[in-house]
Amino acid sequence: MPALLPAFSLRGLDGRTHAFPRSTKSVVCFVKEDCPTCNLVLPLVEALHGHAGLDILVAGQTAEGNTILARRHALSAPVLDDSDLTVSFAYDIETVPLVIVADAEGVEADRLVGFDRAEWRAFFERHAQDAAVDWDAYPDWRPGCGSLTQDPIISERLRATSENSPLRARRIETAPDDDVHEFMFDQGFSDGLPVVPPTPDRVLRMLEGTARDPQSVVATIPPNMAPATVEKIAVNAVLAGCSPEYLPVIIAAVEAACTDTFNAHGVMATTMGASPVMVVNGPIRERIGMNMGLSALGQGNRANATIGRALRLALRNVGGARPGGTERSTLGNPMKYSMCFAEWEERSPWPPLHVERGFDASDSVVTLFAMTGGPSLIVDQASRTASQLAGSFALSMESAHHVRAHTMGDCILVVSPEHVDTLRTGNYSKTDLRDRIQEVTSRPLRDLVADAVSGVGLDPARAAGMPAERLDRAAPKFSSGDNIHIVVAGSEAGKFSAFFHGWASGPRGSIPVSRKIELP
Numbered sequence: 001m002p003a004l005l006p007a008f009s010l011r012g013l014d015g016r017t018h019a020f021p022r023s024t025k026s027v028v029c030f031v032k033e034d035c036p037t038c039n040l041v042l043p044l045v046e047a048l049h050g051h052a053g054l055d056i057l058v059a060g061q062t063a064e065g066n067t068i069l070a071r072r073h074a075l076s077a078p079v080l081d082d083s084d085l086t087v088s089f090a091y092d093i094e095t096v097p098l099v100i101v102a103d104a105e106g107v108e109a110d111r112l113v114g115f116d117r118a119e120w121r122a123f124f125e126r127h128a129q130d131a132a133v134d135w136d137a138y139p140d141w142r143p144g145c146g147s148l149t150q151d152p153i154i155s156e157r158l159r160a161t162s163e164n165s166p167l168r169a170r171r172i173e174t175a176p177d178d179d180v181h182e183f184m185f186d187q188g189f190s191d192g193l194p195v196v197p198p199t200p201d202r203v204l205r206m207l208e209g210t211a212r213d214p215q216s217v218v219a220t221i222p223p224n225m226a227p228a229t230v231e232k233i234a235v236n237a238v239l240a241g242c243s244p245e246y247l248p249v250i251i252a253a254v255e256a257a258c259t260d261t262f263n264a265h266g267v268m269a270t271t272m273g274a275s276p277v278m279v280v281n282g283p284i285r286e287r288i289g290m291n292m293g294l295s296a297l298g299q300g301n302r303a304n305a306t307i308g309r310a311l312r313l314a315l316r317n318v319g320g321a322r323p324g325g326t327e328r329s330t331l332g333n334p335m336k337y338s339m340c341f342a343e344w345e346e347r348s349p350w351p352p353l354h355v356e357r358g359f360d361a362s363d364s365v366v367t368l369f370a371m372t373g374g375p376s377l378i379v380d381q382a383s384r385t386a387s388q389l390a391g392s393f394a395l396s397m398e399s400a401h402h403v404r405a406h407t408m409g410d411c412i413l414v415v416s417p418e419h420v421d422t423l424r425t426g427n428y429s430k431t432d433l434r435d436r437i438q439e440v441t442s443r444p445l446r447d448l449v450a451d452a453v454s455g456v457g458l459d460p461a462r463a464a465g466m467p468a469e470r471l472d473r474a475a476p477k478f479s480s481g482d483n484i485h486i487v488v489a490g491s492e493a494g495k496f497s498a499f500f501h502g503w504a505s506g507p508r509g510s511i512p513v514s515r516k517i518e519l520p
């Protein structure tokens with residue numbers, strides 16, 4: 001059955017809008033200026049114009065090229081602007097020139113692709129028998145050129161803007177003279193650093209990183225309690241500068257952050273300046289090129305920097321956690337830009353973090369912690385025994401929040417490879433290290449009472465009512481050794497480890513959450 005061609009309206013060089021289908025038999029010719037075969041056939045198309053009742057429309061694929069073609073070939077047929085390629089895309093054009101004959105209802109009657117002299121001669125015999133054409137002046141055959149719609153980048157953009165696009169997020173148009181980067185700042189989509197404009201083609205490319213439905217809801221993000229679809233997470237991943245292969249990690253991180261257990265609203269709203277710290281484990285570390293060695297907690301690695309940033313942008317742009325709104329951090333925190341790194345599992349003598357938390361070693365997992373400070377450097381280039389080094393860790397970690405703040409919740413201890421080697425000499429397990437930290441940081445309650453030196457500590461009035469034996473009882477820095485989360489990362493050279501200060505732990509604060517990463 002003859003095909004009904006897509007209707008369209010395009011503006012011509014004459015300033016008029018030309019619609020298809022026409023009220024009579026018509027010919028639509030798709031061309032581009034840099035195609036030699038298009039230039040070869042345009043005199044033939046011009047010869048058809050107004051002949052034998054044919055209404056000719058020439059649809060050019062570049063605005064500047066249309067003007068050149070019209071002048072070069074003295075075209076009297078209307079030359080239409082299809083530089084956004086929407087009509088060419090609708091017609092599923094692979095090669096130009098493409099010439100289509102249609103009746104008054106827009107039903108296709110005939111077509112030509114490229115140039116074959118015999119085919120074109122037969123075409124003229126069917127539609128313009130009395131046209132005078134010197135066919136001997138034309139070559140036997142010339143191939144056509146690829147339509148601009150076949151360019152991979154352009155194709156993605158066209159697919160994104162088609163009505164069958166998987167994209168459903170609200171689109172924002174910028175004026176032609178707008179600086180798109182300044183526009184993104186003005187609209188509040190940025191964390192204060194430049195962002196990548198989330199154009200439809202970029203978002204579609206990002207969505208290739210997951211097999212999940214773009215419209216499936218991953219989580220409801222507080223405080224706005226807004227649904228975060230895979231598409232919206234992908235938008236923020238583009239803003240952050242991510243590669244598509246990072247998207248599964250970000251999706252898992254959003255899932256983890258938006259649990260009641262992690263309490264993202266409390267984490268982002270507290271005046272203490274808490275922020276998520278992401279630790280990634282499993283095979284995906286190598287797959288996406290995460291840094292777990294030199295400068296693992298610093299700058300220089302795209303995956304580490306942009307994955308952490310994407311989570312925070314999603315919390316900001318979808319959930320509404322913005323400074324001055326519900327986010328009320330007194331001083332702020334550099335980790336609110338990004339803090340994400342991978343554990344160097346292969347350099348560790350201990351079970352990696354995700355295995356400790358119940359996953360298989362072969363699983364790829366992201367774990368979120370709510371941290372208020374760090375990484376705070378622990379400098380120990382002198383300790384030669386495991387016991388000494390673990391004691392140094394303890395003395396440094398006692399400063400978290402305040403030296404008199406004891407029975408605290410979660411912290412992260414990042415042990416560097418050289419320090420790992422020292423601990424290995426004493427056959428220290430993670431449990432041994434935790435126990436040593438708790439032992440060295442234990443202080444009698446009477447030493448933790450607030451006084452003239454510091455108002456931080458145990459309330460003097462409360463302490464006055466305690467029996468002496470209770471005041472002599474030692475309180476470790478952390479509520480439990482289980483609150484000390486140990487990972488290995490950093491360069492082979494340097495006896496420097498680090499720790500992160502945790503926010504309020506437990507049901508009244510935040511509890512670390514791990515999520516398995518779903519790979520496509």
